[in-house]
Amino acid sequence: MKTVLAELFGYLTPRAVVDVFQSYDVKLRGRHHSAPTLTLVEEAARGSAIVAGVVGFNGADVCGTFLLATTFELASLARPASLRSEPLSRASSVDWILVRDWVGELCNQAIGRIKNKIHRYGIAFEVSPPTAFSGSSLVFAQPKGPAANRFAFSAGAHTVWFCLDALFDAERQVTAGTEETALGEGNVVFFD
Amino acid sequence: MGKNVKIVVVDDSSVIRGQVSAALIAAGYAVIEAGNGAEGLQRIEENADVAMVLSDINMPRMTGIEMLIALKAGGKRAALPVIMLTTEGNLELMAQAKRAGAKAWVVKPFRDDLLVETVRKVAGPP
Numbered sequence: 410m411k412t413v414l415a416e417l418f419g420y421l422t423p424r425a426v427v428d429v430f431q432s433y434d435v436k437l438r439g440r441h442h443s444a445p446t447l448t449l450v451e452e453a454a455r456g457s458a459i460v461a462g463v464v465g466f467n468g469a470d471v472c473g474t475f476l477l478a479t480t481f482e483l484a485s486l487a488r489p490a491s492l493r494s495e496p497l498s499r500a501s502s503v504d505w506i507l508v509r510d511w512v513g514e515l516c517n518q519a520i521g522r523i524k525n526k527i528h529r530y531g532i533a534f535e536v537s538p539p540t541a542f543s544g545s546s547l548v549f550a551q552p553k554g555p556a557a558n559r560f561a562f563s564a565g566a567h568t569v570w571f572c573l574d575a576l577f578d579a580e581r582q583v584t585a586g587t588e589e590t591a592l593g594e595g596n597v598v599f600f601d
Numbered sequence: 602m603g604k605n606v607k608i609v610v611v612d613d614s615s616v617i618r619g620q621v622s623a624a625l626i627a628a629g630y631a632v633i634e635a636g637n638g639a640e641g642l643q644r645i646e647e648n649a650d651v652a653m654v655l656s657d658i659n660m661p662r663m664t665g666i667e668m669l670i671a672l673k674a675g676g677k678r679a680a681l682p683v684i685m686l687t688t689e690g691n692l693e694l695m696a697q698a699k700r701a702g703a704k705a706w707v708v709k710p711f712r713d714d715l716l717v718e719t720v721r722k723v724a725g726p727p
Contacts, residue, residue: 432710489620491713507616514614517659518709521688525708528691538613538661591690597719598706600699 414470414581417530418523422558422573425522426477429515430562430569432594433487437562437569452480452568458499460484460508461549462516462541466524466575468534473554473575475520477512478547483567484508487515505543513539519571525591530583605631606727607648608720611641611656611665612686617709621655621686624713625720629727638663642671645678653724658687658694666698673702682723686711 427437452459461478479487485497485504488511497504516539524536552559552574559572592598608630610621615636622632633648635641637660645651654672658665665685673679682704689695690708698706704723707716721727 429710488616489710489713491623492616492619510614511616514617517614518688521690521709524688525690533691536659538659590692592692592695592706592708593690594688594708595711595715596690596708597711597715598695599719599722600704600706 414530414532414577414583417527417532417583418471418573418575418577419558421523421526422475422519422571423560423562425519425526426560426562426569426571428522428594429519430487430564432518433489435483435487435564437564439563440560442560455566457482457567458543458545459547460512460541460543461547462509462512462514462539464513464516464520464539465537466520466534467537468532470532470581471534471575471577473573473577475516475523475571475573476549477516477519477569477571478549479512479569480567481505481508481543483564483569484512484515486564487511509541509543513541516541522594523573525593528591529585529589531586532583605629606652606724607631607633607650608724609633609635609641609644609648609651609654609656611635611638611644611654611660611668613637613657613660617657617686620713621716624717628717628721630720630724637661638665638668638671641665641668645672645681651678651681653720654681654683655686655720656683658685658689666694666701669698669701669703684719684723686716 457480463476557574561570656665684705
């Protein structure tokens with residue numbers, strides 16, 4: 410089955426975000442298309458502090474950025490289970506460093522899932538190391554790509570917002586190969 | 602503690618390093634952390650008793666693959682076993698790591714018990 414590249418990214422991106430949070434026991438619900446500023450201003454108005462991470466990606470067929478933003482509290486909840494028993498505090502600068510670090514890693518894992526799944530369609534790209542930032546009134550620039558994926562999910566009282574802003578040939582069609590070209594998340598392979 | 606099998610954990614995420622370290626320490630291993638490939642090489646150089654390296658790939662300054670290649674380039678620690686721990690699942694990249702001398706590949710996110718079991722198979726018991 411042939412699929413337009415834009416549709417493929419549109420299909421894979423929200424699922425990757427949901428799956429990454431699910432793997433850390435946070436269930437995301439109620440996806441809706443959303444402009445970032447509106448969502449984050451609403452969060453900030455409720456007293457939330459916002460943490461955002463971004464990674465760049467670049468390949469022959471596609472390039473762009475993937476940005477993920479959420480609250481300090483939800484990012485804390487979405488940490489690995491073994492670390493969750495130690496609560497984090499917004500009053501601690503060390504905890505802010507940990508939360509920013511973790512949101513960058515969540516970005517990295519989300520784009521990694523997209524990369525692994527899209528590789529089967531013959532599309533490859535390199536990903537930059539993530540960077541992350543935080544604040545109470547973050548405003549993001551409008552996406553450059555014509556087919557940017559911008560969605561918000563709810564998780565309890567908190568929001569996860571993401572934007573995959575990619576430049577590619579929106580009409581280019583791709584076909585899934587018959588063989589797996591990437592290993593799935595959580596798998597282990599021994600080489601000897 | 603000094604007799605425990607010592608593992609260098611290389612990842613630019615301090616939270617991932619914390620997760621890996623907590624799992625390995627609970628299993629009885631000793632852990633040394635590094636934030637990128639260059640730091641990883643430095644920690645290996647500084648600690649002659651390191652038994653294994655567990656490394657991410659996509660990191661600033663020096664990637665995990667670059668670190669692996671540098672480690673295996675003929676230095677005195679070239680035989681040190683290395684496990685890659687990464688979001689990357691690309692089979693071509695896995696083949697590159699295998700050719701460069703990696704012992705195993707784990708795709709993030711990972712289960713702590715499976716990671717410890719993988720380390721146990723490669724580095725031996727703690």
